[in-house]
Amino acid sequence: MQINEPYYRRDLAYVFDQGYGFHAEACAPGILALLEPVRAGGGVVLEIGCGSGLLTKRLVEAGHRVIATDASPAMLDLTRAAVPGAEDIRTLVLPDDPLPAVDAVVGIGHALNYLPDKAAVHRALVAIAGALLPGGLLAVDLCDLEWGAARQGAMAQGRVGDDWAIVTRFSQPAPDRFDRDLTTFVRGADGSYRREDEHHGNVLIDTSAVPALLSGHGVTATIGGSFDDEDHPLPVGLHSVIGHRARKMG
Secondary structure, three states: OOOOOOOOOHHHHHHHHHHOOHHHHHHHHHHHHHOHHHHHOOOEEEEOOOOOOHHHHHHHHOOOEEEEEEOOHHHHHHHHHHOOOOOEEEEOOOOOOOOOOEEEEEEOOOHHHHOOOHHHHHHHHHHHHHHEEEEEEEEEEEEEHHHHHOOOOOOOEEEEOOOEEEEEEEEEEEOOEEEEEEEEEEEOOOOOEEEEEEEEEEEOEOHHHHHHHHHOOOEEEEEEOOOOOOOOOOOOOEEEEEEEEOOOOO
């Protein structure tokens, strides 16, 4: 990941917090249902790519002990303000930062696809598997190669809020890459708008290979189109990865 110029700097973090909460709202019911045994047992949930805390808030409100993590300092600032009840809120840059041992790892917003290549994504998945305690749960979303194929030639998009606007342009430099150029306009205290640009590059992977990868590290996983049996389907090409580490016997 980019450390000197991280993704989701102040203005883009604000825009996504204000205008893109629908993904967290769609994913939360399924993830909360999957996590119910963890909540009942008092376990700890590690959230990767927590963003501005939209899912974090739902987890804490449901009674979970949550360690919320992200690579964006601006996003973490928003999470700290929005979810003071989280057990911990910290910087985490996969695949190399150490992960605490936890009862569940969750993440939405395809955070792992922001890593530089497929090898890094696989390393991150292995690290996540290794962090799960016996009986632990994994629930994350990942962009498949299908994500790019379904969006070839996608037109630029724009959205406007009360004090912000965003224009997003798309490109696909390779079958396993999907890039976005995002321009934000956010109104400052003096009433004028400031512009900021970010380039986001995502690596796309063949998610069908993920179960075999995780199986080699003690986690049985399935790939799907939602976190709750299609009641809240994910966008085309965004797949759920739901896995479990076996409980120790005897």
